Amino acid sequence: MAFFPLPLMAKMVEKSNINPKRTRYTKLYLVLIQILSSVLLLLAFVYSMRGSSIHRIIYFALAYLGVTALNTFLLLVINAICNSFVEETEKVQKLSEVRSLITESYQLVCRLRSIKTAFNPLLFIMLPLNVVLSLVLLYTCYFYLVDAQYLEFINKFCILVGIALNVFYYTHFCNITHQALSNNNDKLRQVALNSCGEDKNDLLIVLAMIEAEGPFTAYDYFEVNNSSFMSIISQTIGYLIIMITLK
Known part of the structure; x- marks a missing residue:
């Protein structure tokens, strides 16, 4: 899944015009938790493959570490772009x-607007994909727990935690980026009250442009903000209950 956004990351960086050396990074603890859950998952997988050949274990470990590294890089790119705008x-x-x-x-x-355009394909692809994977993993975790297969349950639960962190990361940074522009409205209104003539007209035009800017979307199919994260969780749990009931 982490290989898929590579061309999207390049487009995001190109459109945002960020300077990584001058950009602060926030919420890095989420990235650390993501890495920790990936390491724990890798250890659990290696333990479950202890009867396999050493070459197969090494190949799997290297491939998994590569995917984890790419996903971490994607999160840092999102972090840098959004914080640069803030x-x-x-x-x-x-x-x-x-x-x-x-x-x-x-x-x-x-x-x-450029950042929104750059984020469109990422949000359109990654959010629905993560939701589907979360639903499958929740369903799998339920049956592993019922069957007392605790090691497999831990494996799948670690993946689920990583996916949930990814979704939260996307929604959180999209939300703070949009809110950062909206927070500029108070300053503009205050200046407009004390201005007149052409300056006041221009300020009102800029205010109207800012107010017309809606939240991030995935090609206008759905909005992406903090409420999206809770909606995804509630809908995923709802679908899980339906699947278990119809089993």
Whole structure:
């Protein structure tokens, strides 16, 4: 699954124009938890394959570590892009010169649109895929737990935790990026009240552009924000109950 977003990551970085060396990273503990769950899963798999040949175990371990590394890189790219935009909005809020505020705010709107466009294919592909995998894994975990196959249950549960963290990561950073632009509205309204003529008209136009910017979407099929994460969890559990009932 982690190999799939490689061309998408390149497009995201290209459109966002970020400088990784000057970008702060937040929520890194989620990445560490993701790596830890992957390591635990790898150890569990290696233990379950202890009767296999050493070459097969090494090949599997290297392949799994490669997938984990690519997925971690994807999370860091998302982190860098979104935090870079948040930093830019914080700088704009500190501006006092009206024309500079108007110009920079307009550029923020344009940049957010570019980031949304870059995120479209990632969200459209990865979120539904993660939801389907979560449903399958939940269903599998239930039967391993009922059959008292605890090692297999732990294996599948670690994968499930990793997928849930991925989904939370996507929704959280999409939400804070969109909110960062919306938070700039108060500054613009305050300046507009004290302005007149062309400056006030331009400020009102920029305000209207910001208010017209909706949350991130996956090609407009569904919105992606904090509420999306809880919706995914509730719907997945609902489908699981239905599947168990119809078994």
